[in-house]
Amino acid sequence: MTTAFSDEGRLDGARRGDALARWIGHHPVAALVIAVVVIFALWLVLAPWPAGFETLFGKKRLFVNALFNGVTLGGLYFLVASGFTLIFGLMRYVNLAHGSLYLFGGYMGYEAGQWTGSWLFSYVVAFICCAIVGVAMQVLIFRRMEGQDLRQTLVTLGLSIVFSDLMVWVWGGNAIQIDTPDYLAGPVPTPIVVAVRSSGEAVFLQYPLVRLAILAAAIAIGVGMWLALNRTRIGMMIRAGVDDRDMLSVLGYRVQLLFVIVFAFGAGLAGMAGIVGGTFQSISLGEDSNFLLASLVVVIVGGMGSIPGAALGALIIGLSEQIGAVYFQNYATVLAFLIMVIVLAIRPQGLLGKR
Amino acid sequence: MALVQTTGPAPLAIPGEERGGLLSRWVSRHSPILILGVLLIILPAVANSFILDQIVGWALILGMIALSLMFLAGYGGMVSLAQMTVAGVAGYMMAVLGTSSLPAISLFWPWWVAAPLAIAIAVAFGTFAGALSARTEGIYTIMITLALAAAFFYLTLQNWPIFNGFNGFTTIPPPKFFGINWKDPIPLYYMILFFAALSYVAVLYVSRAPFGLALQGVRDNPRRMEAIGYNVTAHRIAAYAFAALIAAVGGILLVWQNNQISPFSVGIDVVINLLVIAIVGGISHPIGPFIGAIIYVILRTFALDALVAVGLDGRRFQTLIGLGFLIIVLFSPDGVIGLWRRFTARMRAAGGSNGR
Amino acid sequence: MSTIAERIAAAGTGNAIELRGVSRYFGALAALTDITLSVRPGERRAVLGSNGAGKTTLLNCVTGDFPPTSGTVRFFGEDVTTLPPHERIRRGLRRTYQISLLFQRLSVRDNVYLACRGVSRGRFSFIRTRASDAIMQSVHDLIALVHLERVTDRLVGELAHGQQRQLEIALALAGAPRFILFDEPAAGLSPNERGDLVAILTALPAHIGYIIIEHDMDVALRVVENVTMMHNGRIFKEGAPHEIEADPEVQQLYLGGGHA
Structure with a gap:
């Protein structure tokens, strides 16, 4: 059975373009619906709204802002969840301390920023600090209980309890805001019309530059990961391990090296995401479980162990939270979970997951 | 009370020599739990109301809710983090349908309508959680149920019309019937003890009934269970429903005992702590969750003072819990029960060699 | 036609x-x-x-x-x-498996019992089966048929390989x-x-x-x-x-x- 999946996986990778054409051939109606929705969404964003729309959806500025916030929040979620999904896909335990790594990275980045005054340098510090913690966890603890996924998950749970309390001890319970560097501060105009003045002059959307920059960075990291997983030897070994556990035994002692690399990378990404989160919002007590949960939901929706799945899930959850906050205040966060429940009911393995 | 019928002195009334032989064997086999039962029954004679309700009563309720987790994890191999949430749903529904300090929301139905309905809604929720996660395997369950628990927490936090948001509900009194005010410490204690003992005995009994055995078969080898004629998914969902029943009763007792419920009764940390309780106690036997619960409650109540007394910061309570949990997971996968079994095995081995 | x-x-x-x-x-x-x-x-x-x-x-x-x-x-x-x-x-229809797929943490008796129960009614029963029940009789007959009487109460995980193969056959023979x-x-x-x-x-x-x-x-x-x-x-x-x-x-x- 397992060989079948890896076969299909390899086919998938080699002939993605073909697969898309074939999918459209098999589901012409679905493809048409998706195309219409995409075109409608583009029109909704780019064109000025006709009169009736504002009464239905409120001000266009609100809607477009929510949309942009959702996409950029999706970028942040992707940074956290992509490491989480790789760790689960390869090692088969749920890293419940992933949120702690996020928070730890945020704090370390904040400290580094205070010392050096460099926002970019703080990313390096956060990545390295979290990667070191990740390597230590993998080498000292998880290697000793390989294959016992429940016990490993329970260990991550215990660690997350201890970590979060220790971080409260060191940094206190107050929220910390990481300052945006000057060269990224302030809003920039975008070519999107949000309203038309009575004089006929168009008003364009202003959006914070730092959010756009981080979104671009998240996309770059995502594309980079995808290329690394599909084009490099180590990446292909990781993919093979995610698709087919039996492949791992063929690798012998190198499995441990692979595990350490993936854990360090995933932890480091979570740490960098901590700085992003601290710049977007703030870092404080409780954010660790918030981002752990966000990762869980993103990965359940997108599909376990799949990087494109994490991207899709992050986008969906980011959008649902921001649009929910504008249009259904009483149920904003619940909306994301509702999406998760619907996905689970229809496709238990997640949108892009494999069984 | 009813413990008398289940584990207490009632069997002593059975006459006859042959039965006496069976009985003495039965008593000696179950002596630790019988002694514990008798101690719990006579406890109100010696303990004050703080110990009765805030220590033992609370531990018994937490033990019940953790027992529902143990049933799923220990017998079914499904670690569900939604059990505290099931209890929370029952508690919230009790406040919404029954009596509270909020006449704008509460319906003030009598307890004998509100309580069964609240339990039914909570069981429906627990079964739904099971149906969502039963089709996936193993460790995935933890993720899905944790996400569901978080969803309920955020719902109660953000929703004001039904759940009264951040504030939740207060003044949810236990009922009065049979001329007894069950709000008083001693009646409340006996009510809690009755339901805790009942659920303990029920889980123990079901574990050897066809349903429980089949569940253990599903745990060991779901594919083979399919191959010998079982519908594995249906069995898992039914197990969730049974566990939800226990958790729901525990949830109602919890609001009666606490006299309030708020989003922080079903928060992520509470959900996680319940898993900690079950794992620390041990999930291979139904007594484990109760052991874990009493340890947790004692730590929770006295650790603060103890930490300060040895010169540490009392606020490091969570670190203490986390470290204790880590030590158990790393060194005794079967919790305190595992430690106890190892200890008795060693004692027996030592006793055997001494005898010769 | x-x-x-x-x-x-x-x-x-x-x-x-x-x-x-x-x-x-x-x-x-x-x-x-x-x-x-x-x-x-x-x-x-x-x-x-x-x-x-x-x-x-x-x-x-x-x-x-x-x-x-x-x-x-x-x-x-x-x-x-x-x-x-x-x-x-x-x-x-019955089958046995190439790799023993048994219930490792249950006893031999419980394994055979599950197989017998799986093809009869009462799979979801909350009532324990009495030792005098007909199904228990067939459980013991099957155990005897594959020569495992002496290890009836042992956990399957503790059995020798050959005994596990014999139990495998007993499971396939359960019911009719x-x-x-x-x-x-x-x-x-x-x-x-x-x-x-x-x-x-x-x-x-x-x-x-x-x-x-x-x-x-x-x-x-x-x-x-x-x-x-x-x-x-x-x-x-x-x-x-x-x-x-x-x-x-x-x-x-x-x-x-x-x-x-």
Whole structure:
């Protein structure tokens, strides 16, 4: 059975373009619906709204802002969840301390920023600090209980309890805001019309530059990961391990090296995401479980162990939270979970997951 | 009370020599739990109301809710983090349908309508959680149920019309019937003890009934269970429903005992702590969750003072819990029960060699 | 006309197992290609072939562990192609597994009990079964049949390999089996245990037919009436054991190296 999946996986990778054409051939109606929705969404964003729309959806500025916030929040979620999904896909335990790594990275980045005054340098510090913690966890603890996924998950749970309390001890319970560097501060105009003045002059959307920059960075990291997983030897070994556990035994002692690399990378990404989160919002007590949960939901929706799945899930959850906050205040966060429940009911393995 | 019928002195009334032989064997086999039962029954004679309700009563309720987790994890191999949430749903529904300090929301139905309905809604929720996660395997369950628990927490936090948001509900009194005010410490204690003992005995009994055995078969080898004629998914969902029943009763007792419920009764940390309780106690036997619960409650109540007394910061309570949990997971996968079994095995081995 | 003839053919063949044009693909790889096979009730059949010939895939298609990509599977005339495994079990089909898939943390008695309970009513019962219950009697009969009386209360995880294989057979015999699929029952057994296995198989009631997949020809050819040879996912020869043994093509392909 397992060989079948890896076969299909390899086919998938080699002939993605073909697969898309074939999918459209098999589901012409679905493809048409998706195309219409995409075109409608583009029109909704780019064109000025006709009169009736504002009464239905409120001000266009609100809607477009929510949309942009959702996409950029999706970028942040992707940074956290992509490491989480790789760790689960390869090692088969749920890293419940992933949120702690996020928070730890945020704090370390904040400290580094205070010392050096460099926002970019703080990313390096956060990545390295979290990667070191990740390597230590993998080498000292998880290697000793390989294959016992429940016990490993329970260990991550215990660690997350201890970590979060220790971080409260060191940094206190107050929220910390990481300052945006000057060269990224302030809003920039975008070519999107949000309203038309009575004089006929168009008003364009202003959006914070730092959010756009981080979104671009998240996309770059995502594309980079995808290329690394599909084009490099180590990446292909990781993919093979995610698709087919039996492949791992063929690798012998190198499995441990692979595990350490993936854990360090995933932890480091979570740490960098901590700085992003601290710049977007703030870092404080409780954010660790918030981002752990966000990762869980993103990965359940997108599909376990799949990087494109994490991207899709992050986008969906980011959008649902921001649009929910504008249009259904009483149920904003619940909306994301509702999406998760619907996905689970229809496709238990997640949108892009494999069984 | 009813413990008398289940584990207490009632069997002593059975006459006859042959039965006496069976009985003495039965008593000696179950002596630790019988002694514990008798101690719990006579406890109100010696303990004050703080110990009765805030220590033992609370531990018994937490033990019940953790027992529902143990049933799923220990017998079914499904670690569900939604059990505290099931209890929370029952508690919230009790406040919404029954009596509270909020006449704008509460319906003030009598307890004998509100309580069964609240339990039914909570069981429906627990079964739904099971149906969502039963089709996936193993460790995935933890993720899905944790996400569901978080969803309920955020719902109660953000929703004001039904759940009264951040504030939740207060003044949810236990009922009065049979001329007894069950709000008083001693009646409340006996009510809690009755339901805790009942659920303990029920889980123990079901574990050897066809349903429980089949569940253990599903745990060991779901594919083979399919191959010998079982519908594995249906069995898992039914197990969730049974566990939800226990958790729901525990949830109602919890609001009666606490006299309030708020989003922080079903928060992520509470959900996680319940898993900690079950794992620390041990999930291979139904007594484990109760052991874990009493340890947790004692730590929770006295650790603060103890930490300060040895010169540490009392606020490091969570670190203490986390470290204790880590030590158990790393060194005794079967919790305190595992430690106890190892200890008795060693004692027996030592006793055997001494005898010769 | 032809439809009536087809229906009569379908319902009236009286075959226990009837496969028509069964194929199974894994991605681009064909594990089974156009298998047509019928086995009479009570017939004992060996399916032989080298590793990767598709024997276990064939069993999986019959039990429904995974469905065929195309073709139909009939069990005593009924089309079971789309039925889930547990429904087929309830109709009297049984199988054993190549790797022991037993309930490691339960006792031998509980394992056999689960198998007996699985094909009877009361699978969801919350009432414990009394020792005097008829089902407990059949549990002990089955344990005796596979010579495991002395380890009835031991946990399966503690049993020796040979004992686990014997228990495997007991599970397949639970309830009222009409047809059993044995997947390499002799794998890993000592010569003595193989003798026991042959004795257990030949002592089965005459109305129970089976298909056995086995590498050990000495075991396989002693317990069957007919043999089907498979190669590369296709059937290439059928016949009585002595015909197969004498067939030069078979000897070259299969018996050649290993049997010398």
